[in-house]
Amino acid sequence: MSTITGQAAGPSAARAVQKKPNIVSRIIKHRADYLYVLPALIVMLVVIAFPIYYTIELSFFRTPPNLQMKDKIWTGLSNYSLVLNSSVFHEVTIQTIIWTLASTVFSFLLGLGAALSLHREFVGRGVLRALLLIPYVISAVAASYVWKWLYHSDFGVIGAISVALGFTDEPINFLDNRQTVLASLIVVNIWKEFSFAMVMLMAGLQTVPDQLHRAAMVDGANTWDRFWHVTFPHLKGVSMVTILLLMVANFNSFIIPFVMTGGGPADASHIWITHIYQLAFGRQQWGAASAYAVILFVVMMTLGYFYVKALTRGDETRQGA
Amino acid sequence: MTNLQGRDMRSGAPIRRQVVAYAIAALTTTSLMSTTAYAQSVDLSQWSPDYIKSIAGTETFDTAGHCADVVPLDYTGRLTYWWTGPTEASPQIEHQINDEFWAAWAKTYPNIETDAQNIDYNQLLDRLRTTLLGNAGPMVVRLQILGGVEFASKGYFQELAPEDIGYPTADFWPGAMKSVTWDGVTYGVPTNNETMAMIWNADIFERAGLDPESPPATWDDVVTYSKTIHDKLGISGYGLVARQNAGNTPFRFMPQLWAYGGGALDEAEASPSYQDSYLDNDGAKAALQAAYDMYVRDKSVPTSALTNTQNENQSPFIAGQLAMMIAHPSEYAKMVDLAGQATGADKEVADTVVANMRYGLIPEGPARRAVVFGGSNMHFINEEYVEGGFDEMAAKAFACFWNSPEWSTKLAWTGSNPGNLAGFKTEWMKERLDTIKFLDVTTSMLPSGIPFPVIPEATEIMNIIVPDMLQNALTERMTVDEAAADAAAKVDALLGGGL
Structure with a gap:
């Protein structure tokens, strides 16, 4: 605990008085509080901190299939170099960015549209709201299998309908074509998560004061003006959080591409997580997979930083005031 | 044979006699083992369906x-x-x-x-x-x-x-x-x-003008039969499987690769050394070309082959939409089971398929007949x-x-x-x-x-590199030659300790 006893008086003493106690002092001062949370902290250290440490450690080693893990070979940064210089990594990174941005943007826009539509009173609004929530609550694995059969290149329902209606001569090849597979999976992902954006934005819409809308109408604002100048500014905070959460979820996506295509055909639907999984569990390249995971961890932490900043922006403003 | 359980040991028997008895028993056992038990029980040189039946029981x-x-x-x-x-x-x-x-x-x-x-x-x-x-x-x-x-x-x-x-x-x-x-x-x-076998639907063969009781004799015949069936009946001929990271793919593609003279390594040789990749030799390229011809040129196999495992071939087969595939001995029981679950018009189709199911040897190629x-x-x-x-x-x-x-x-x-x-x-x-x-x-x-190569890297070669090679060629991401060379380079890198 810092002390000001015996310090010189004057401006420096005033600064010292204002200086925040350091973390050790705070822990000692609030030791009882910390003792209460100690068991939880220990559990977190074991289940979160240790795996992170072990993954980072493993990323500096090579793990040939003929050696036990305890005999792993130190290779320094070569796993990082191998991953970052691999052409497949570049391809998968581009696919991951496309997957994340497209899924996030379209899920958000679709969710926003749905939220705005459902914000108004109309007959059957509750039923429609429940229906639109179904994709979000359904199991991702089950949804992936359903969509896999809907898309099936030989016997899929969508392909059969498109042929029956005369749109195409033969069933559309959604999943077995390098050009169409990623877009097809993104559609499934948007379908799965737009409801989440919808729910978040519906909550945000509740905070828009109705008086402002009425005042804007009195001032002659049209629908677009009311949305852009009244509604949207109030949704900025929740939109930021929703977009960040969607981006984090999409960077971490696994189930849909893994179940529907396994990353194929010819790596065209691999994203970072599925590729890491393949390196680790398909190829037993634990070191390279760990390096890959650390890279993804850094990206996620960066996103997490902005997420926390967005969440606490109001707190900082209030503290500053 | 001696059952020691419940043996009544006489108390007070001289130890020397016991030792002698055990020694004689041990010698007798060793002698029996060396003269009878160690002789091969069956004659592998005569192996055929008739021989198997003749020795059973x-x-x-x-x-x-x-x-x-x-x-x-x-x-x-x-x-x-x-x-x-x-x-x-x-x-x-x-x-x-x-x-x-x-x-x-x-x-x-x-x-x-x-x-x-x-x-x-x-x-x-x-x-x-x-x-x-x-x-x-x-x-x-x-x-x-x-x-x-x-x-x-x-x-x-x-x-x-x-x-x-x-x-x-x-x-x-x-x-x-x-x-x-x-x-x-x-x-x-x-x-x-x-080992697996070739299964075909005799009814489809007949309708396509093929001999209903004979499977394709060679892998070249498989390509031809598959095209004939697709062109005449509009259904898939051969049930190609080429999904990544799925054991089904190498179990079905390696027999073709070996038959043409290829291999992942030299596992098809009598005394393999597992040193060099055979994935870019002429035999491997010929096998890959045959797969390419069926999938890309003739479109005579399921389009979904790139995401299919063998499980996804079972439904079209029992529905009479697929003519032939490589499968386990138990596939017949599976088809009977599926037919039992079908109803109405589907049941009629399924029963027809089961009645027309035939099993035959996996086709041979220029180099050999092979199966995993x-x-x-x-x-x-x-x-x-x-x-x-x-x-x-x-x-x-x-x-x-x-x-x-x-x-x-x-x-x-x-x-x-x-x-x-x-x-x-x-x-x-x-x-x-x-x-x-x-x-x-x-x-x-x-x-x-x-058997697949008996090396620790075999899982990655068979489940990742070989399916990758197929997918690279079948999606035309690479030419057949490029896909074969890429796969061989990956195997060499893997054996050399690379990523």
């Missing part, structure tokens, strides 16, 4: 009596065992035999406390890897044929040969013994072995990695019992064949041949079986 075996020579039946000990046994999807008879086995084991060795865990096929390897890291493995494990070498090379397995549990090595398929050998040392006993040699092996874990220590006698008793001609045959009832070749002479093999349709055909493919 010609001998009887006393399992308990034989195992008593390895470990006394009154031995008291403890055993832990992991394997992949019957699942919910398995036929009822598999569950019944499994129950019978454990009851017989408990009756034969009542003093061996047994903890057996039936673990899902897809989880067993990962679970074993994890527990061995924590020195908490079981004493005995049965793994798929390709699974053991990784653990043997890492030093997790004990040396173990059939002779250690009372059976001659000559009574196991040479290919199977190859799969339990790492660096010249034998680390396991083959429990069961099987499948199965499972039993291994003993090194003591330091076993939870609670290793009980050698209990493990040997169990391995002897499981791999006996009797149980080796019974435990492979619908899906495989006895690893112990003496099992082919049992009454139970005769019963299998009498009750399981096409078993003689699928069993006769065994001599053409080639």
Whole structure:
């Protein structure tokens, strides 16, 4: 605990008085509080901190299939170099960015549209709201299998309908074509998560004061003006959080591409997580997979930083005031 | 054979006489082992459907009596065992035999406390890897044929040969013994072995103008037949499977690759060295070109082949939308089961398909007729990695019992064949041949079986690199030559210690 006893008086003493106690002092001062949370902290250290440490450690080693893990070979940064210089990594990174941005943007826009539509009173609004929530609550694995059969290149329902209606001569090849597979999976992902954006934005819409809308109408604002100048500014905070959460979820996506295509055909639907999984569990390249995971961890932490900043922006403003 | 259980030992008998008696018994046993038991039970050079039928049911075996020579039946000990046994999807008879086995084991060795865990096929390897890291493995494990070498090379397995549990090595398929050998040392006993066969729908063949009773003789014929069927009937000819990271893909593509003279490495040779990749030789390229011709040029195979496993071929086959595919001996039972579940018009179609199902040899190529040699092996874990220590006698008793001609045959009832070749002479093999349709055909493919390379890198080569090669060519991401060269380079890099 810092002390000001015996310090010189004057401006420096005033600064010292204002200086925040350091973390050790705070822990000692609030030791009882910390003792209460100690068991939880220990559990977190074991289940979160240790795996992170072990993954980072493993990323500096090579793990040939003929050696036990305890005999792993130190290779320094070569796993990082191998991953970052691999052409497949570049391809998968581009696919991951496309997957994340497209899924996030379209899920958000679709969710926003749905939220705005459902914000108004109309007959059957509750039923429609429940229906639109179904994709979000359904199991991702089950949804992936359903969509896999809907898309099936030989016997899929969508392909059969498109042929029956005369749109195409033969069933559309959604999943077995390098050009169409990623877009097809993104559609499934948007379908799965737009409801989440919808729910978040519906909550945000509740905070828009109705008086402002009425005042804007009195001032002659049209629908677009009311949305852009009244509604949207109030949704900025929740939109930021929703977009960040969607981006984090999409960077971490696994189930849909893994179940529907396994990353194929010819790596065209691999994203970072599925590729890491393949390196680790398909190829037993634990070191390279760990390096890959650390890279993804850094990206996620960066996103997490902005997420926390967005969440606490109001707190900082209030503290500053 | 001698059953030690319940033997009445006379008290006060002179020790010298006992020693002499034991010595004579030991010499007699050794003599018998060297003259009879170590002779090969079956003649592999005569292997054919007729030969298999002719030897079935010609001998009887006393399992308990034989195992008593390895470990006394009154031995008291403890055993832990992991394997992949019957699942919910398995036929009822598999569950019944499994129950019978454990009851017989408990009756034969009542003093061996047994903890057996039936673990899902897809989880067993990962679970074993994890527990061995924590020195908490079981004493005995049965793994798929390709699974053991990784653990043997890492030093997790004990040396173990059939002779250690009372059976001659000559009574196991040479290919199977190859799969339990790492660096010249034998680390396991083959429990069961099987090969696949070509299945076709005779009705579709007939409607397409092909001989309904003859499968394509060569892989070139497969390409031609597939195109003919597709062009005439508008359905898929051959059930190509090319999904990434799925074991189904190499099990169906490697026979084609080997037949044309290719290989992942030199595993198809008599004495493979596993040093160089054969994935870019002329034979491998010819096989890849044949797959390309069917998928890209002729479009005569399912478009969904790139995301399909064999499971996805079953529905179109039973619906009469697929003419031929490579499948397990148990595929017939599966189709009968599917037909039983169908209703209305679907039922009529399914019944027609089942009635027209035919099994034949997998086609040959310019170099050979080949099929993947499948199965499972039993291994003993090194003591330091076993939870609670290793009980050698209990493990040997169990391995002897499981791999006996009797149980080796019974435990492979619908899906495989006895690893112990003496099992082919049992009454139970005769019963299998009498009750399981096409078993003689699928069993006769065994001599053409080639095991995957017995190196720790085999899993990655077969499940990742080979399917990648197929996908790169079939999606036209690369030409056939480029895809073959890319795959060969990946194998070389992998063997050289690269990523």
